[in-house]
Amino acid sequence: MTYQGVLTKMATEFSHPIQYFLIFENDFINMNQLLDKTISIQFVGYQCLNCALDKPIFRQGFCKSCFFEIPQAADWIMRPELSTAHLDQEDRDLDYEKRVQLQPHVVYLANSSNVKVGVTRKSQVPTRWIDQGAHEAIEIVEVPNRYLAGITEVALKAFVADKTNWRTMLKNEIVDENLVEWRDRLRASIPDEAAEYYIASNQETHIDFPVLKYPEKPKSLSLIKTPNYQGVLKGIKGQYLLFEDDTVFNIRSNEGFIVALTVH
Structure with missing residues (x-):
């Protein structure tokens, strides 16, 4: 199953443990259900969270011109x-x-x-x-x-x-x-x-987080340097996805990136 959309910070529900949801325009994924599953993340492009143009993201999900103009930044x-x-x-x-x-x-x-x-x-x-x-x-x-x-x-x-x-x-x-x-x-x-x-x-x-295994030496995934990544999801904490190989992916810092997420 493959889902595609623009990354925004995961929605959460306060429970024990916290429930996480990745929300795309046409899809709604309960990320807790993907624990212990192999998933792939592929970088597809950009979409500024303000102007929706395909322009490189500068900060906080916004392109450079929007970042320096809009009140949200x-x-x-x-x-x-x-x-x-x-x-x-x-x-x-x-x-x-x-x-x-x-x-x-x-x-x-x-x-x-x-x-x-x-x-x-x-x-x-x-x-x-x-x-x-x-x-x-x-x-x-x-x-x-x-x-x-x-x-x-x-x-x-x-x-x-x-x-x-x-x-x-x-x-x-x-x-x-x-x-x-x-x-x-x-x-x-x-x-x-x-x-x-x-x-x-x-x-x-x-607060209890849904984590099966914490990384010993966390290394951050950059979609610019690694546009295709695959790993076994072992936990979610903060706005991070934690993988079995100690790779961690910060959803919040990748807002405005269009990705394809495949569950194997």
Whole structure:
């Protein structure tokens, strides 16, 4: 059976373990059902997630011109402290920026390779944690806009990491942490503007991933260098497919690539 379509990040369903779905225009694949099966991935071409043209993907699934023009790829996406919609100030598209920035956001701690701080829209909990491959997470504050979440994250980065080591995460070399204690320790470092939004009574969320075998020395598959790959799927964690030969394929970093996926 062969499926073909444009890669976008896998949809997820919170269960034990997490259920993963690869969604193409005309196909819908439950990836959990492919565990222990041999699959092939063939690079077919590009399709920008914004303009839909066959142009090389630059970043985040967008071609270069779209990446530097559309609001979905503006700097405040990666650096929420740069948000300005709460001041009624436009960056690229004020209507879009108000829709996204002026809604409840969460600053959280997640443990994937180590404890890290992050920001997401409240509507993306726990999806954001699943996508990062976190096996445990907890909210610290819930604020009414993206700017307040951003300045809180910046303040807490002085005391806790804000990056994940993807190799450590995929090898599952992780240590359980008491995130309630971490949350309480960091409370004093929350900026005054966000202090009233501190969450004092929540507990950790625990996440189980569908993995039969973790890679010992993960090596990342590049469809540009290796346009045809075949392997036995052994697990899914974060947005990565994990194969028996220690090859790992990051769906998220290959958004906008057209692929043919064959199940043998």
